[in-house]
Amino acid sequence: MTMYRQRRLFILLAALTVGASASERAAGSDFVVIANLRSGITKMSKDEVINVYMGRNRKLASGITAMPLDLENPLAVKAHFYSVLVNKDLSEISSYWARLVFSGQGSPPRQVKSQEEAIEIVTRRRGAIAYIERTKIDKRVKVVFDPLR
DSSP states (O other): OOHHHHHHHHHHHHHHHHHHHHHHHHHHOOEEEEEESSOOSOOOOOHHHHHHTTTTTOOOOTOBOOOOEHHHHHHHHHHHEEEEEEHHHHHHHHHHHHHHHHTTSOOOOOEOOOHHHHHHHHHOOOOOOEEEGGGOTTTTTEEOOOOTT
C-alpha cells in the first residue's frame, strides 16, 4: 500500500471514529428530568437536581421525600447526565458515593435497569424523579428540568 493510500485510509478511519463518537454523545445528550404528576413540583433548578442526585437534599421543594432514580442503561444517558450536571465522569461519581456510603453519610440513587422502568416508578411514587431521553417522555410524567432551557 502506498503512503498516499495509507494516509487516506487513516483519515477515513479517523473520520468514522469521530462520527461514531458524536452519534454516541448525541444519543445520550438530550435528556430531561421527570417527576410524578402529583409530586407538587412544576420545575427544578439545576442546583436542586444536583442536590437531590448527590444526596445533599433528601426532600423535593414540595416537602415530599425525594427518590432519585439512576439508570443502568443506556449508559450513555447516565454518563451525559452526570457530565452536564456536575462535570464528572461515572468513575468519579462511583468514588463519591463509595466515600459517602462508607462514612454512613448517605446512599446513592436507586438503580433502575431501563428508562421504561424509571418511568413506571415515577408514575407510581410521588417523590420519584428520573432522567430520561427526551424522546421517552409521555403523558404519565412531567418534565421538571430541561438542561436545554
